[in-house]
Amino acid sequence: MELRVLGCSGGIGEQLRTTSLLLNSEVLIDAGTGLGDLTLQEMSCIRHVFLTHSHLDHVAGLPLLIDSIFDRIKTPIVIHAQPPTLKAIQDHIFNNAIWPDFSVLPTRHQPVLCYDTLKPGESIQLGELSLTMVEVKHVVPAVGYIMQTANHTVAFTGDTSTNDTFWPVLNKLDRLDTLIVEAAFTNNDINLSRQAGHYCPSTLAADLAKLKHPAKIYLSHHKPGAETRILAECQQEITTHQVDSLHGGQIIQL
Numbered sequence: 001m002e003l004r005v006l007g008c009s010g011g012i013g014e015q016l017r018t019t020s021l022l023l024n025s026e027v028l029i030d031a032g033t034g035l036g037d038l039t040l041q042e043m044s045c046i047r048h049v050f051l052t053h054s055h056l057d058h059v060a061g062l063p064l065l066i067d068s069i070f071d072r073i074k075t076p077i078v079i080h081a082q083p084p085t086l087k088a089i090q091d092h093i094f095n096n097a098i099w100p101d102f103s104v105l106p107t108r109h110q111p112v113l114c115y116d117t118l119k120p121g122e123s124i125q126l127g128e129l130s131l132t133m134v135e136v137k138h139v140v141p142a143v144g145y146i147m148q149t150a151n152h153t154v155a156f157t158g159d160t161s162t163n164d165t166f167w168p169v170l171n172k173l174d175r176l177d178t179l180i181v182e183a184a185f186t187n188n189d190i191n192l193s194r195q196a197g198h199y200c201p202s203t204l205a206a207d208l209a210k211l212k213h214p215a216k217i218y219l220s221h222h223k224p225g226a227e228t229r230i231l232a233e234c235q236q237e238i239t240t241h242q243v244d245s246l247h248g249g250q251i252i253q254l
């Protein structure tokens, strides 16, 4: 399994793209601006999109993706998310005002996208890959995902602040090889991070101390311009694990 980081920044700017991870060319985790770097051929290979939550930086590429490959695919792309996330994108994006309702286009019987409701704790098996949805804590309903093959387990938090839902689920796994966890703000912005439902280095360090697995840890969703400081503060605060920042374009072999 190969995980390709299309975007992992908290914002946009030169070389910066928002959250989107591509697994084995067919599965997308979040649909931020990073997916705009894919070729049309690569976009056409995507069969499943798993969303963590409804925020724009995680869904901005989705309506444009669907429109770009509209006439190139024969079966619908399946959008997997929990009910409030699906409702939000149906009500506020695919509402025929911001963008067409592609769940009934080109025809109601053969649409270009369809929706699949997934709830925290539920899993989906796609070939050798299993994906499990796990609840986290953000300012809107949000989840992370655990992605497992026979030889590797990787977990992704999506956007979250301090929580008691994600870490116990990880600790019950037989193994956790790689963890991608958000670290959005510097410690200086601890109050803002709490308001916005994100981690800063000190709150992340406190939660990582709950993790029993000696996993390789990658940090994502850094505020643009604060990347170096966030990483330095995380490396200072987090003594239980080795941490590095995730980068756009990075490929992790799983």
Ligand SMILES: [Zn+2]
Pocket: 053, 055, 138, 159
């Ligand atoms: Zn968010």
Ligand SMILES: [Zn+2]
Pocket: 010, 019, 055, 057, 058, 159, 221
């Ligand atoms: Zn975000």
